[in-house]
Amino acid sequence: MEESLRSEIMEALLADEDVDELVSNLVDAACESDEAIAAVLNGEKREPRKPSARVGEPPGAYVEEISVSGFRGVGPRVNLKLEPGPGLTVIFGRNGSGKSSFSEGLETLLTGSCSRFIGRRSKLWEKGWRNLHNSDKARVEAKLTIEGQQPLHIVRSWKKDADLEESQVDARYADKTEVTLESLGFPQALAEFRPFLSHPELGALVEEPSKAHDLLNQVLSLDEVVAAIARLTKQRKELSSTKRSLNAERKQLRDAAEELEDERAGKCAKLLAKTKPDLDKLEGIVLGTQDDEAETRLKNLGRVTKIAMPTNEEFEAAKTALVESKTAYEAASTDAAESHASLIEVLTAAKTHLEQHAEECPVCERPMDAAKITAVDERLASAKEASTRFREAKRGVRRARDAAETLCGRLPQKELELAFTLELIEDPAPLLAYAKEKVEAHDELLKKLEELPKRARPIVDASAVAAREAAEKIESVFRPFATTVAAYISRAKTFEPRLPHLKPLDSAEKWLDARREILRDARFDPIVDRAKEIWAMLSAQSFVSLDDISLAGKKNQRRVEFSAHVDNNEAEALSVMSQGELNALALSIFIPRMCHASSPFRFLVIDDPVQAMDPHKVDGLARVLDEVARTRQVIVLTHDGRLVSAIRRLQINATVHQVTRRPESVVDVRVTHEAVTQLIDDAWQVLGSESELGEDVCARVVPAFCRAAIDAACEEAFRRRRLKRGDEHEEVEKVLAKSRTTHAKAALAMFDDTKHTGDVKAELTKELSEATTTAYIGVLRAAHGSYEGDLRALIGETKKLTKFLRGRA
Amino acid sequence: MGATEITATQLLANADAVVSAGDATLRGVWPRAAAALTRQALETHARTLLSKAGARVEDVRFGALMLATQAVMHPTDARELSQLWSRLSECLHDTELGMALDIPVAVARARALITNPRAVEAIADPADDE
Numbered sequence: 001m002e003e004s005l006r007s008e009i010m011e012a013l014l015a016d017e018d019v020d021e022l023v024s025n026l027v028d029a030a031c032e033s034d035e036a037i038a039a040v041l042n043g044e045k046r047e048p049r050k051p052s053a054r055v056g057e058p059p060g061a062y063v064e065e066i067s068v069s070g071f072r073g074v075g076p077r078v079n080l081k082l083e084p085g086p087g088l089t090v091i092f093g094r095n096g097s098g099k100s101s102f103s104e105g106l107e108t109l110l111t112g113s114c115s116r117f118i119g120r121r122s123k124l125w126e127k128g129w130r131n132l133h134n135s136d137k138a139r140v141e142a143k144l145t146i147e148g149q150q151p152l153h154i155v156r157s158w159k160k161d162a163d164l165e166e167s168q169v170d171a172r173y174a175d176k177t178e179v180t181l182e183s184l185g186f187p188q189a190l191a192e193f194r195p196f197l198s199h200p201e202l203g204a205l206v207e208e209p210s211k212a213h214d215l216l217n218q219v220l221s222l223d224e225v226v227a228a229i230a231r232l233t234k235q236r237k238e239l240s241s242t243k244r245s246l247n248a249e250r251k252q253l254r255d256a257a258e259e260l261e262d263e264r265a266g267k268c269a270k271l272l273a274k275t276k277p278d279l280d281k282l283e284g285i286v287l288g289t290q291d292d293e294a295e296t297r298l299k300n301l302g303r304v305t306k307i308a309m310p311t312n313e314e315f316e317a318a319k320t321a322l323v324e325s326k327t328a329y330e331a332a333s334t335d336a337a338e339s340h341a342s343l344i345e346v347l348t349a350a351k352t353h354l355e356q357h358a359e360e361c362p363v364c365e366r367p368m369d370a371a372k373i374t375a376v377d378e379r380l381a382s383a384k385e386a387s388t389r390f391r392e393a394k395r396g397v398r399r400a401r402d403a404a405e406t407l408c409g410r411l412p413q414k415e416l417e418l419a420f421t422l423e424l425i426e427d428p429a430p431l432l433a434y435a436k437e438k439v440e441a442h443d444e445l446l447k448k449l450e451e452l453p454k455r456a457r458p459i460v461d462a463s464a465v466a467a468r469e470a471a472e473k474i475e476s477v478f479r480p481f482a483t484t485v486a487a488y489i490s491r492a493k494t495f496e497p498r499l500p501h502l503k504p505l506d507s508a509e510k511w512l513d514a515r516r517e518i519l520r521d522a523r524f525d526p527i528v529d530r531a532k533e534i535w536a537m538l539s540a541q542s543f544v545s546l547d548d549i550s551l552a553g554k555k556n557q558r559r560v561e562f563s564a565h566v567d568n569n570e571a572e573a574l575s576v577m578s579q580g581e582l583n584a585l586a587l588s589i590f591i592p593r594m595c596h597a598s599s600p601f602r603f604l605v606i607d608d609p610v611q612a613m614d615p616h617k618v619d620g621l622a623r624v625l626d627e628v629a630r631t632r633q634v635i636v637l638t639h640d641g642r643l644v645s646a647i648r649r650l651q652i653n654a655t656v657h658q659v660t661r662r663p664e665s666v667v668d669v670r671v672t673h674e675a676v677t678q679l680i681d682d683a684w685q686v687l688g689s690e691s692e693l694g695e696d697v698c699a700r701v702v703p704a705f706c707r708a709a710i711d712a713a714c715e716e717a718f719r720r721r722r723l724k725r726g727d728e729h730e731e732v733e734k735v736l737a738k739s740r741t742t743h744a745k746a747a748l749a750m751f752d753d754t755k756h757t758g759d760v761k762a763e764l765t766k767e768l769s770e771a772t773t774t775a776y777i778g779v780l781r782a783a784h785g786s787y788e789g790d791l792r793a794l795i796g797e798t799k800k801l802t803k804f805l806r807g808r809a
Numbered sequence: 810m811g812a813t814e815i816t817a818t819q820l821l822a823n824a825d826a827v828v829s830a831g832d833a834t835l836r837g838v839w840p841r842a843a844a845a846l847t848r849q850a851l852e853t854h855a856r857t858l859l860s861k862a863g864a865r866v867e868d869v870r871f872g873a874l875m876l877a878t879q880a881v882m883h884p885t886d887a888r889e890l891s892q893l894w895s896r897l898s899e900c901l902h903d904t905e906l907g908m909a910l911d912i913p914v915a916v917a918r919a920r921a922l923i924t925n926p927r928a929v930e931a932i933a934d935p936a937d938d939e
Contacts, residue, residue, distance in 0.1 A: 096911065641903065658837050662828060663913055670837035675903070682838045689835060696815065697823045697846065704845035708902045740872075784852055784871055786815075 001031045001224040005519075009225070012515055019511060026508035030228040037235055041501045060602035062633045064143040064151065068105040071140055073098030075133035075665030080657060084145035086602070088629035088652065091637040091669075092644050093659030098667040099637050102659075103605045105140035107196045109156045110186060112167070116198040116607070129164050133665040136160045147602075150174040154181070185600065192223075193599035199608040202586040209559035212586075213551055216560060216593060220523045225516045232509040239502045242495050249488050250277065253481075262478045263294040268485060279496070283489050286482035298474055300418055304467030307415040309460045310407055312453055318404045319449045325393070325400035326442055332386075332393035340387040347380040404445050408452050411435045412460060419463035424470065431456055520551065530592035537627070538584040538620040543567055544577055549589060560589070580612040584620070591624070595632055603633040610640040615729055622646040626653070648674045649719065676716065676802045679709035683795045702791045703782035706798040707742060710779060713802035714745035720809040721752065742780055749805045768804055772797045817857065817923050820850035824916045840912040841901055847912075847919045848897040851875070851890055854923045858882065883927035890922050 009031065013024050025046045029036035040046065062084035069077035073096065080102050082089055093099035104114045108129075130138050138158040145151050150173040158167045172178045181187060194215070201215070217223070250272050257269035264285050271277045271285075288295050351373070360367045416428035435452055439445045528549045535546045547563045562573035562585065577585060587609055594604045606625075610618055622643060628634050636643070647654045658672040672678050683705035690698045715736055722732045739745050739754055746764075747757040764773045775797030778789055787794060824846040827839050835842060855874050858881040859866045866874060875891040882890065893915060900910045 094911065660837055660840050662839070668836045668839075672837070682841060685835065685838050686842055689830070692830060693827065693835075693842075694823070697827065697842075700820075700823075700849055701827075701842045701845045704848075704901055705841070708841075711902055784849060 001228065005222075005224060006031050008519065009512070009515060012518075013511075016511070019507075020504075022504045023507045023511065026232065026504055027228075027512050030231045030508065030512065031224070034231055034234070037231055041235075041498075041505075059147040059149060059600065061144045061146045061152070061600055063106065063603050063635065064145050066102050066106050067141045068101050068139075070131045070134040070136065070138040071105050071108075072101035072129060072131060073661060073665060074101045074105075074667045075131050076667075077137075077139075078667045078669055080669050082633070082635065083655065084143075084633065086629055086631050086633055088625050088634045088647070088654040089636070090644055090647065090654055090656045091635065091659060092641070092656055092672070093639060093661070095639045097639070097659045097661045098665070099639070099659040100607055101667070103196065103198070103607045103635070103637050106142055106605060108164075109140045109142055109154055110181065111190050112156075112165070115194070115196065116200050126164065130158075131665050138162075150177075152179070152184075189600050193594060193596050193601060195594050195599070195601040195603055196605045197587075197590050197594065197607065197609075199583075199611055202583050202590070202609070210556065212560045212589075213553075213558040216524075216527070216551060216589065217520075217558075220520055222516055222520055222523070225512065225519065229509060229512050229516060232505055232512065236502065236505040236509055239498060239505065242491075243499065243502065246488070246492050246495060247275075250492075253485055253488055256481060256484075260477055260481060262474065262481075264478055265481060268481075272485075277492075279489050279493055282485060286485045286489070294474070297422065298471060300422055301467045301471040301474070304415055304419045304422060304424060304463050305471060307412050307419070307460055307464045307467070309412055309456055310410050310453070312457075314407060315449050315453045318400070318407045319446055322397075322400040322404055322442065322446055322449070325396040329393040329397045332390040340383045340390070344380060344383045344387065347376055347383065351376055351380065401442075401445060404449055405438070408435045408448060411452075411456050416459065416463060419467060422467065422470070424466035425459055425463050428459060431459060524549075524551065527589070527592040527596075530595075531588040534591055534624050535585060535588040537624045538588060538617055539581065542581055542584075542617075544571075544573060544581060546573060546585070546588070578612070580614055580617050583609065583612055584617050587621070587624070591628060595628060602631075603635060604628065605635045605637070607637045608639070609636060610638050610643045615642065615646075618642045619646045619650065619729070622650055622652055626650075629654075649723070674716075675712035676709050676806065679705050679712060680795060680799050680802065683709070683798070687791050687795065696786060698791060699782075699786035699788065703779050703787040703794065704784075706775075706779045706794055707783040709798055709802050710776070710805070711742055711745055713805040714742070714749035717749040717805050717807075717809040718745070718752065724809075746805065749808050764801070764804075768800060772801050772804075776801055815853070817850040817854035818920075820846050820853060821916060821920050821923065824850065824919075828913050828916060840910075843912045843916060844897045844900040844910070847916050848894060848901065850919055850923065851894045851897070855890065881929070883929055886922050886926050889918070893918060893922070 010028065013019055013027055019027075022040070025040045026037060028046055029040045063082050064084040065082065066080045067077060068074040068080075078098075080091070091099045091102060104116065107114050114129075139155065140157075141153065141155040143151055143153050152171060152173055154169065154171040156167045156169050158164070169181065170178075171181060171184075217226075254269050254272035257265040257272060260266075267285055268282060271282045288298075354368050354373055354376070361372075411432060413428075413432050416425070416432065419425045420427050434448075435456065437448075439448050531549055532546055539546070543566050545565045547565060550561045550563075551558070552561045553559050564571050564573035564576065566576050573585065574582070587606075591604070594601075609621060613621060618640075625634050625636060626647075638644070644656055646652075647656070656672045657669050660668045662668070673681065683702045686693065686701045686705065687698055693701075718736065719732055722735075723729065735748070736745070739748055741757075743757045743760055744754045746760045747754050750756070750760060750763055761773050761776070764776055771793075775794055778787060778794060779798060782788075824843040827835060827843040827846060830839055852871050852874065855878045856866050859874065859877055862881045864877065864880075866877075869877070871894070875887075875894045878890055879887040881887075896910050897915060900912070900915075
């Protein structure tokens with residue numbers, strides 16, 4: 001942002017006690033960039049800025065020469081030399097003469113494009129910017145005289161077949177030092193003060209009110225303030241938008257939660273009903289870290305889902321073990337296992353006796369030999385063996401029973417009870433009791449091993465299925481919702497620390513917008529005053545008086561408003577003005593913009609301003625241009641001779657360049673004078689080309705020019721005299737239009753009355769000479785044929801005659 | 810000095826020469842000079858046609874002469890001849906207001922009217938006027 005503007009804002013900020021530090025810092029940062037605003041919002045402290053000194057008027061640039069070749073209507077190179085200083089220059093030429101190529105060329109040279117062809121006409125421009133007769137050498141250049149600096153020469157050229165945008169720009173001072181248009185500050189100044197104004201732009205005032213608003217707004221140099229406001233708006237809108245969308249999301253989630261048949265969803269709904277929900281609590285619920293009934297139930301269902309009992313194979317194995325152990329036991333029992341113990345006892349005692357008294361049997365008292373002792377030993381060993389088998393078989397039976405009972409006891413009691421608690425199955429107590437019941441009889445135990453899995457398995461399986469289904473039901477209802485809520489929580493938590501920025505951003509935006517309006521009014525008022533002055537000059541004999549101009553509306557509704565009075569009745573100016581008046585109004589407001597003191601351009605280029613203006617407005621326009629030209633270089637292009645006529649008639653000091661275009665886009669530019677002088681000059685010029693044109697051509701053209709010069713002198717004398725005495729311009733022109741012959745015109749010039757047509761020759765002879773009268777008659781006769789006398793003398797006498805006639809004004 | 814008996818076609822050739830004269834010779838003057846010659850070509854042509862038809866044209870004003878060509882030319886051509894003559898006169902007299910005429914085009918139109926006129930017999934054919 002321009003330093004002086006920023007200082008002005010800072011001054012106002014410092015003076016405003018209602019602005020707190022954060023808001024002040026935000027306004028200051030907004031004048032810089034989005035990043036600066038972000039830094040302030042992140043807590044960066046800004047050093048208070050000191051207002052700097054105001055910048056004065058920049059050095060002014062005047063146009064000294066414009067050269068164009070291969071561009072628009074100009075084929076071979078042609079130069080337009082201008083007086084580089086305040087003054088009025090009119091570039092005059094018929095439509096298609098190539099005159100606008102100078103203004104469009106200068107605009108394109110400085111800006112790279114031409115506003116006349118922006119928008120709907122852009123396609124025409126793309127196709128038609130090169131001259132058809134010299135398309136290979138497109139080039140525009142200008143010499144600018146800059147106050148206090150060296151003259152500046154700028155060239156924009158295009159290579160063969162290059163597009164308009166593919167030009168090369170060369171800018172350098174007279175000492176050949178290169179410079180860029182950017183370093184001169186031209187691009188910004190061109191945007192703000194555009195010294196070019198074309199007829200379509202004048203029309204924009206009515207056709208595109210927003211464009212007119214923008215064009216005027218630019219000159220106020222408040223674009224950067226608008227940009228700063230836009231930065232704050234962007235940040236504020238971003239936050240507001242996020243806040244709104246989070247709020248909408250919260251409400252949607254609340255409504256969704258209320259619809260769900262889920263306890264957790266119910267809790268979520270309660271939390272989400274608050275404008276600022278407790279995000280941590282909400283997160284605890286959706287992530288399942290919250291210790292609540294629903295979660296406990298879900299966990300318990302998970303446990304039941306994993307319920308398991310011994311397999312059928314285990315039960316079958318237990319049954320087999322039980323049967324086999326019983327069989328073994330019964331086999332061991334048939335060996336009179338019970339008697340073995342006493343037999344072993346007797347035999348052990350008998351053997352002890354024999355060892356102590358090894359002579360005879362204590363029962364039969366027969367002698368005991370070794371064989372008998374051996375037999376006792378064998379019997380003892382056999383008895384011990386049988387005894388051992390029996391004990392083993394007995395232990396086997398006990399182990400098999402213990403295993404069977406243990407197996408029966410392995411039913412998932414806790415899970416079944418949990419399943420019952422969760423209302424997934426009937427009460428499992430009878431089953432569990434049956435499983436724990438002690439069974440003594442072998443067959444009963446076998447039967448239990450057969451019966452228990454048949455009764456238990458359906459219940460266990462049903463528990464698992466029911467638990468899975470219940471868990472799935474809960475999850476299918478809540479989990480998707482929880483996922484959505486989790487995403488919302490994540491966004492809301494990210495946004496939470498930024499929420500407090502909203503209010504200060506809003507305050508900063510409002511403060512700066514209010515300041516913009518204050519600045520705008522302060523800068524716009526002088527433009528309005530000047531526009532009203534210009535309108536007063538332009539609007540001679542208009543019923544519309546302009547009261548005020550204002551920039552109104554915002555965004556798509558932005559426009560320029562003109563309040564006016566029509567015959568003392570208040571009215572909206574645009575709706576009551578004629579096209580000519582609208583043109584005049586547009587000029588009234590655009591000329592002050594172009595002449596703004598801050599503009600480095602001391603020239604204005606106005607293309608085609610006369611259209612649809614009545615003669616009074618044309619006179620008014622000439623006066624306005626004359627006044628503006630006292631401090632600015634005013635370059636006006638027109639095809640309408642009325643402006644030039646008005647300038648001549650009102651004796652406004654102006655240089656008129658006439659532009660003519662011959663075949664092959666050969667464009668001529670020459671300075672022209674008022675009609676009489678010009679026609680006599682032209683006659684001399686034709687005579688000077690006699691060797692090239694031939695005698696006959698000169699003999700026909702020179703008298704025609706001389707007669708036209710006499711006619712012009714007569715008209716000028718009569719017109720001045722009548723206007724001086726206060727006659728209406730239209731009335732004077734009517735009289736002249738009726739006087740078709742040179743005699744009649746001469747009578748008007750000399751006697752102010754066509755009744756004296758017959759006295760013209762005598763008066764000429766009396767006041768001038770016989771020779772002059774003879775020349776006068778010769779001119780009249782030869783104007784439609786050829787003159788056989790001395791053409792030099794003819795021109796000389798014509799000059800005397802016209803001087804005399806003009807002197808009769 | 811100068812030949813008085815010159816045809817309209819020769820006058821137009823002179824006008825062409827003026828239009829294409831060197832840049833330095835008639836810078837800015839050429840439109841008005843060519844207008845003067847072209848106007849004379851039209852006047853000469855009109856006078857010749859009317860004379861051939863037996864009219865006495867010596868003292869007739871040129872404006873009237875142009876209107877009279879309706880008697881010897883196709884009405885459309887006569888109308889255009891008269892209008893073109895008026896425009897050329899404006900161009901010759903008015904320094905600024907007469908500038909609206911494209912002189913090279915005007916010379917070409919004059920040539921067409923003089924060298925390639927519509928047949929006078931066609932006057933009776935109403936369809937030709939449409």
